[in-house]
Amino acid sequence: xxxxxxxxxxxxxxxxKFPRTESGRYYTPLNSNGKQIGNICLSSRKDVRNAxxxxxxxFGGWSxxxxxxxxxxxxxxxxxxxxxxxxxxxxxxxxxxxxxxxEKEVLMAIDRLIYYAGWxxxxxxxxxxxxxxxxxxxxxxxxxxxxxxxxxxxxETSLIGLVSLVAPVIAGGNTCVxxxxxxxxxxxxxxxxxxxxxxxxxxxxxxxxxxxxxMLTPLANHMDxxxxxxxxxxxxxxxxxxxxxxxxxxxxxxxxxxxxDIEAQDLYQIADVQEVKTTWxxxxxxxxxxSSY
Amino acid sequence: MAxxxxxxxxxxxxxxxxxESTSHIEVxxxxxxxxxxKFVKPSGGKYFATYxxxxxxxLAEVAYANEKDIDKAVKAARKAYNEVWSKTTPAxxxxxxxxxxxxxxxxxxxxxxxxxxxxxxxxxxxxxxDVPLACNHFFxxxxxxxKLEYAFPNREVEALGVAGQIIPWNFPLLMxxxxxxxxxxxxxTVVLKPAETTPLTALKLAxxxxxxxxxxxxxxxxxxxxxxxxxxxxxxxVDKIAFTGSTGVGKIIQxxxxxxxxxxxxxxxxxxxxxxxxxxxxxxxxxGIINGIFFNQGHxxxxxxxxxxxxxxADIVIKKLKRRMDTLIVxxxxxxxxxxxxxxxxxxxxxxxxxxxxxxxEGATIHQSNCKLPKNGFYCAPTIFTDVAQSSTIVQEEIxxxxxxxxxxxxxxxxxxxANNTPYGLAAGVWTxxxxxxxxxxxxxxxxxxxxxxxxxxxxxSPFGGYKESGFGREGGLHGLSAYVKLK
Numbered sequence: 001x002x003x004x005x006x007x008x009x010x011x012x013x014x015x016x017k018f019p020r021t022e023s024g025r026y027y028t029p030l031n032s033n034g035k036q037i038g039n040i041c042l043s044s045r046k047d048v049r050n051a052x053x054x055x056x057x058x059f060g061g062w063s064x065x066x067x068x069x070x071x072x073x074x075x076x077x078x079x080x081x082x083x084x085x086x087x088x089x090x091x092x093x094x095x096x097x098x099x100x101x102x103e104k105e106v107l108m109a110i111d112r113l114i115y116y117a118g119w120x121x122x123x124x125x126x127x128x129x130x131x132x133x134x135x136x137x138x139x140x141x142x143x144x145x146x147x148x149x150x151x152x153x154x155x156e157t158s159l160i161g162l163v164s165l166v167a168p169v170i171a172g173g174n175t176c177v178x179x180x181x182x183x184x185x186x187x188x189x190x191x192x193x194x195x196x197x198x199x200x201x202x203x204x205x206x207x208x209x210x211x212x213x214x215m216l217t218p219l220a221n222h223m224d225x226x227x228x229x230x231x232x233x234x235x236x237x238x239x240x241x242x243x244x245x246x247x248x249x250x251x252x253x254x255x256x257x258x259x260x261d262i263e264a265q266d267l268y269q270i271a272d273v274q275e276v277k278t279t280w281x282x283x284x285x286x287x288x289x290x291s292s293y
Numbered sequence: 294m295a296x297x298x299x300x301x302x303x304x305x306x307x308x309x310x311x312x313e314s315t316s317h318i319e320v321x322x323x324x325x326x327x328x329x330x331k332f333v334k335p336s337g338g339k340y341f342a343t344y345x346x347x348x349x350x351x352l353a354e355v356a357y358a359n360e361k362d363i364d365k366a367v368k369a370a371r372k373a374y375n376e377v378w379s380k381t382t383p384a385x386x387x388x389x390x391x392x393x394x395x396x397x398x399x400x401x402x403x404x405x406x407x408x409x410x411x412x413x414x415x416x417x418x419x420x421x422x423d424v425p426l427a428c429n430h431f432f433x434x435x436x437x438x439x440k441l442e443y444a445f446p447n448r449e450v451e452a453l454g455v456a457g458q459i460i461p462w463n464f465p466l467l468m469x470x471x472x473x474x475x476x477x478x479x480x481x482t483v484v485l486k487p488a489e490t491t492p493l494t495a496l497k498l499a500x501x502x503x504x505x506x507x508x509x510x511x512x513x514x515x516x517x518x519x520x521x522x523x524x525x526x527x528x529x530x531v532d533k534i535a536f537t538g539s540t541g542v543g544k545i546i547q548x549x550x551x552x553x554x555x556x557x558x559x560x561x562x563x564x565x566x567x568x569x570x571x572x573x574x575x576x577x578x579x580x581g582i583i584n585g586i587f588f589n590q591g592h593x594x595x596x597x598x599x600x601x602x603x604x605x606x607a608d609i610v611i612k613k614l615k616r617r618m619d620t621l622i623v624x625x626x627x628x629x630x631x632x633x634x635x636x637x638x639x640x641x642x643x644x645x646x647x648x649x650x651x652x653x654x655e656g657a658t659i660h661q662s663n664c665k666l667p668k669n670g671f672y673c674a675p676t677i678f679t680d681v682a683q684s685s686t687i688v689q690e691e692i693x694x695x696x697x698x699x700x701x702x703x704x705x706x707x708x709x710x711x712a713n714n715t716p717y718g719l720a721a722g723v724w725t726x727x728x729x730x731x732x733x734x735x736x737x738x739x740x741x742x743x744x745x746x747x748x749x750x751x752x753x754x755s756p757f758g759g760y761k762e763s764g765f766g767r768e769g770g771l772h773g774l775s776a777y778v779k780l781k
Contacts, residue, residue: 001703059643093682106683126446129770129771129772131752131753131754131755131770132754133750133754134429134754135750135752135753137750137752139752139754139755140766141755141756141770141772144736145516154552171373223756226761235552238551238552239551239552241551242547242548242550242551242552243551244550245547245551246545246547246548247544248546248716248761248762249540249543249544249547249559249561249761249762249763249764249765250766257591266448267446268445268448268780269449275741275760276733276741276756276758276767276772277740277741277742277743277745277760278741278742278756278757279735279742279743279745279754280742280743280744280745280747280750280755281731281746281747283747
């Protein structure tokens with residue numbers, strides 16, 4: 001007798017847990033063959049707010065964690081992703097990608113995580129400075145995490161787009177709320193499962209599925225979100241993000257990149273979600289001894 | 294001072310007046326707009342007066358630029374960018390900026406006196422802080438012009454184009470320098486609008502820039518009110534907006550340019566915490582509190598306007614603070630002995646008075662220094678409020694005047710929470726003798742600039758700018774360059 005397949009109930013990811021949407025609603029996106037992808041959570045604005053609360057709660061611990069340790073955890077995500085390659089390829093193919101492109105995308109996603117894992121304990125050295133002020137002070141500038149960052153991804157590349165935006169955000173010590181690709185949500189949901197087995201503390205990355213239009217407004221208007229990164233070309237979305245940002249001076253970053261390109265990764269994407277802090281302290285210079293010898 | 298003598302500090306004794314001479318200063322009766330390398334009349338034919346806030350005397354009339362004038366200025370800037378400035382070699386660009394710095398230095402005294410006349414700030418500060426820093430800012434950024442590729446490893450650097458810049462009245466010349474110098478170094482051309490109450494030093498700078506032989510249209514200086522600024526913000530051919538001013542206006546700008554692709558840096562308000570721990574050197578800390586809040590009459594976006602004192606030393610700190618406040622000389626800004634000058638405008642004086650009233654109405658205890666205020670001009674006695682809460686209006690809102698609120702705390706964790714519990718995040722001060730405590734606090738305070746055992750220090754090499762609703766982008770240092778370039 002043929003074995004009956006066990007189907008998965010798709011969930012969202014908030015604070016390290018996998019709830020269904022609090023709204024009890026769902027939607028059924030179709031793949032390119034017209035087949036239903038599943039009963040996907042249609043997250044509400046309350047889910048968005050819950051996710052922001054979870055992200056804020058996780059921020060202190062994540063941003064203060066040793067940079068080296070953050071690097072190890074990003075590397076661990078890559079390890080977990082490597083082990084589940086075939087599942088992601090299957091999902092991408094099911095959602096309409098060719099096998100070849102799907103494989104390429106998954107490998108690229110793994111390598112991109114490794115790339116940003118390496119940056120965790122290096123970017124502050126490259127971006128920071130000791131500033132030679134004219135007065136008798138020691139003065140230095142360091143980059144610090146911005147806080148809670150919203151991540152809104154584009155349509156075409158549901159896995160690599162997600163990873164390319166999330167990795168620099170968390171590498172820099174931020175926590176985030178991700179609005180998954182509306183039409184192709186599977187990889188985002190499975191990525192949450194990868195995260196939950198990768199030592200990433202709950203709440204550092206929160207992933208919501210649903211109607212982007214519905215979730216975007218509460219995210220963009222949320223007073224406890226410090227910045228939003230958006231990958232895509234929808235001018236209306238950009239305008240809404242930038243207008244709403246004025247409520248609490250959110251930093252909005254818009255990327256129009258081909259994430260499948262190896263060049264679509266760099267240090268400056270980490271810097272985009274950082275703040276620069278400059279610290280001054282007097283240098284006591286009373287005795288007048290010089291440092292000639 | 295020995296304890297016995299304390300009672301005698303109420304004896305009245307004054308310094309002999311030591312006014313800075315204004316005899317060598319040339320202020321014209323009327324100033325026009327500096328557009329396309331020429332001083333031109335405003336198309337609407339309107340002028341407005343700028344006053345000396347210390348005496349309420351009229352200093353000069355200044356052109357009121359309208360939308361048409363702004364369009365002309367932006368076109369001149371675009372033309373200069375396309376035809377001249379983008380084709381000038383970086384090394385030559387550097388030399389122009391160096392030349393401006395030098396010519397400013399040569400006229401430093403004149404600039405300082407005019408700054409004091411127009412803004413009401415004390416001559417000691419305009420002479421020793423504003424003007425030298427402004428000159429140095431040009432000198433510093435000049436050197437970056439031909440070294441930009443070292444500032445952004447692995448990327449190619451390109452100028453943005455035309456930068457529209459709107460600056461406030463608290464550090465008129467210095468803010469002009471902060472805006473113009475990095476913009477030029479990175480290869481942009483500029484349309485700059487000084488504040489309506491303090492246009493004179495920017496117009497003097499226009500004369501210097503003109504004399505320096507900077508190609509026509511590379512820097513355009515236009516004067517006017519808020520609508521003049523709005524015309525710059527909304528002009529289609531401006532690539533970048535740099536604004537320093539209130540958070541309220543910053544938000545309007547952010548909204549206005551949403552979806553236009555214009556780049557922005559906004560340097561906005563603050564309500565910065567100045568934190569005194571129990572092991573701080575108290576006398577130094579008191580000087581730091583005074584400097585933090587009364588520097589430039591408190592018209593400082595990063596002013597240490599929220600004082601937090603650890604409970605065990607609160608009594609002594611507050612006592613010493615009050616005593617020090619009483620020794621501040623408030624009055625004629627041109628007098629070299631004066632510590633606290635004139636409030637910049639009648640409007641600002643009214644705002645400060647409004648907040649002082651709110652403070653009293655909400656039940657806070659007020660203490661003002663017992664100084665004599667001049668009859669004419671706009672003055673406010675140094676003021677502190679004790680018995681305030683986190684929820685008090687005067688603790689939450691930026692006053693932009695010589696008004697300090699004093700709160701106490703018991704533990705370091707408590708003060709971090711309290712200090713960060715504000716929409717602002719511009720600056721903070723920490724006073725303690727212990728290095729590990731300094732670094733604990735400086736890393737956990739949400740602020741773009743943190744002064745440890747010092748306050749209100751600035752330098753061209755030191756990036757300045759805020760977190761959260763204090764705006765975004767940095768000015769000064771290597772990091773200040775990124776506001777004026779795009780990376781390829």
